[in-house]
Amino acid sequence: MSMVIQEKKVLIEEIGLILSERAGLAPLAARIYATLILSSNEGLTFDEIIDITEACKSSVSSNLNVLLQLDYVEFYTKSGDRKRYFRTSPNFVKNAMKQHGNLLNKELEVINKIRDYNKLNNPDKYNNDETVGNMYQDYLVAQLESINKKVQEISDLQNQT
Structure with a gap:
């Protein structure tokens, strides 16, 4: 071989x-x-x-x-x-990115629910974890924005051809 x-x-x-x-x-x-x-x-x-x-x-x-x-x-x-x-398929990359974005959205929803729950029921934990939680949430939002931007760029490129 x-x-x-x-x-x-x-x-x-x-x-x-x-x-x-x-x-x-x-x-x-x-x-x-x-x-x-x-x-x-x-x-x-x-x-x-x-x-x-x-x-x-x-x-x-x-x-x-x-x-x-x-x-x-x-x-x-x-x-x-x-x-x-x-x-x-020429749509694979765009679809894969959309799928990843959907997972990020779900993760953000869960994080928000956790933070809301801890804010009401575990205020000490909420206050101690707030900075790290905010940093992670900011990271996920930035990733999601980046994905959405690239998906749009791919769509624009595909529409040109």
């Missing part, structure tokens, strides 16, 4: 592990997505994905359907060719 192919396999596994953890994808779905990230814009056929992942047809099919539903991948066909070609 050539060094390039071995390096690609290691990179696919590394990307797959991160995607599996971060996006909550099944390991095979994460590896399929990682494979598509590293493939050309021409995409890969279903059979090529099976060969690369060394998984059975039904597993690849199920996981591709999940990736399609999540808008992580898209498919297209070529004129005169019955095969479907799969590639990464």
